[in-house]
Amino acid sequence: MDQPVIIVTGASRGVGRATVEALHELGAATVAVARSADALNRLSEQYDDCLAVPADLASEADRTRIVERVLHRFGTVHGIVHNAAVLEPVGPIGAATEDEWLTALTVNLIAPSLLTNALLAPLRQHHGRVVNVSSGAAVYPIEGAG
Template identity: 35%
Template sequence: MPVVIVTGASSGIGRATAERLARNGTTVVLAARRASHLTALADELPGAVAVPTDVRDPAALENLVAQALAVTGRIDGLVNNAGVGGVASVLSDDDAAEGMIQVNLLAPIRLMRAVVPLMRAQGAGSIVNIGSVAGEVGISGVYSATKFALRGMTDSVRRELAGTGIGVTLVEPGYIAGPANRNRKGLPGPEIVAAAVESALRRPRRRIIVPGRYRAAVLAANAFPAVADRLYAGKAAGKGAVKGYL
């Protein structure tokens, strides 16, 4: 039975991913700050292991990886899902900007650094980083900056590990139903992202944008940046909240 770490697992995309993986035979190691939510979820999922974790803390990340490794002696997958949104303008204060960088970028880097040697020794493994369409189209200030950086890091790690048996995939959601987007109607639920994550763990690929309708917008923004400039002029920073830090 494969062992997969999922960060930000207590709600939203992380919870939906953990539920889907566990339902399909994966031992899920659940990581999030909210211990009570995490324990309750672990009780619902067969074989799940709850490891309360503040992903800003390097020691907590080391403990998470150690506990995951103790399950079977392998770590087959890592899903870097924990993320923080909020006021995203470049005018945000240092605490907000640093918090986004710590959670959205440094935590995935540190976890990849911890699991890659283990996966190399196994000769196999799969890493899925949860980015954002805002990491393709600059519309959310500091938040977009962290997701652009995560995209670049994911591409780099994928190329670095080519031929090792370790797959590295970036999943980029657009707006997904949840507390951060409660004012937007008709959005798909987090299950659509969970399905993409499971698919990427099984068959790694470069990038998955979900829902699929955002692919055209990303292509257009990259092909015609002046049009995107005019479209988002004066409103690009917005709220920038795609998902909370869980």
């Protein structure tokens, strides 16, 4: 396949959706990943070579399904744009539950690493690229956010 295949997480809206659209303008096939199945389906209807994969990145089973679906449909992957994130927990220190912290760390840090690791072979084969998107909160902290 000469067409590059790029996975975009958080693809249902905002920067993720715009990234999918820009990649298609550049001739790439995309795998659009997000929790919102309806928004992903509307996006994939716009492009024949856009695979919609509704998934919760905090779920190991969903991450496995992403890998299986991309390899089944396209046979390979050339890049990943890790755009998905959760803002929670927001509030005073001590107010967040352990589950909220674990979800935030999994979606924002662990899942991108594990998804990349699961696709290292094809990424290396194609000298692929991985892009990690962060928010302005990394530079301009917001009181009570994380």
